[in-house]
Amino acid sequence: MASTGLQLMGLVLALLGWVCGALVCAAPLWRVSAFVGGEIVIAQVLWEGLWMNCLSQTTGQIQCKTYDSTLALPMFTQAARSLAVLSLLLCLLAIILGVSGAKCTHCMGDNNQDSKARLGRISGVLFIVAGLAYLIPICGTAYAIIRDFYDPNVAAPLKRELGPALYLGWGASILLLVGGALLHIGSPPPGARAMPIIGRPAKDNQQTVATGEVKQQEKSFV
Secondary structure, eight states: OHHHHHHHHHHHHHHHHHHHHHHHHHOSOSEEEOOOSSOOOOSEEEEEOSSEEEEEETTSOEEEEEOSOSTTSOHHHHHHHHHHHHHHHHHHHHHHHHHHHOTTOOSSOSSOHHHHHHHHHHHHHHHHHHHHHHHHHHHHHHHHHHHHHTOTTSOGGGOEEEOHHHHHHHHHHHHHHHHHHHHHHTOOOHHHHHHHHHHHHHHHHHHHHHHHHHHHHHHHHO
16 A cells, blocks of 8 residues: 555656646746846846747737747757657656556556556656756756856857746656656566565474474484
């Protein structure tokens, strides 16, 4: 029952991480215009993401535009796109395997516990790999923003701040890592749980037999 609870908790956390990761990937809130130079009145705010950028004005009007060319983007942005999409696809595969290998489901029948446990462990590993892959573009973007912000050679209008999507991306990565770890721990092979239970009585029986033989030898000497 405990392992089933760990499986369910791991699947729920990983599913939440996958949903948050999909929202972060699509949101144009990775980079936000930095207010530097003592400006009090800002006419417009620029939001930048992996797929588009948006311009928000003080009147409340927001204009968004997708990037014209993928090849014209910086190499890091292209790599971040690829890693984010790869992570989401790995999560989708892990969800399918995790649901199939969960003990509370009957996708593979009740007689294939070994195969279901194996699928659960593979699903947990995929979630962990997806969480690590998602951390790379998040941390890389945050590092680039902080580096340019404190670089005196970068003009003030080109400086950016950490967008809210990055914080949500860190949370999504943590959910994927924790969910994958719980799913892997909650899917042990059936033999791994039975061995300690069977092994203890066997050791006790050996000790009892050995004690009995010693007592018989002592009686024979007397």
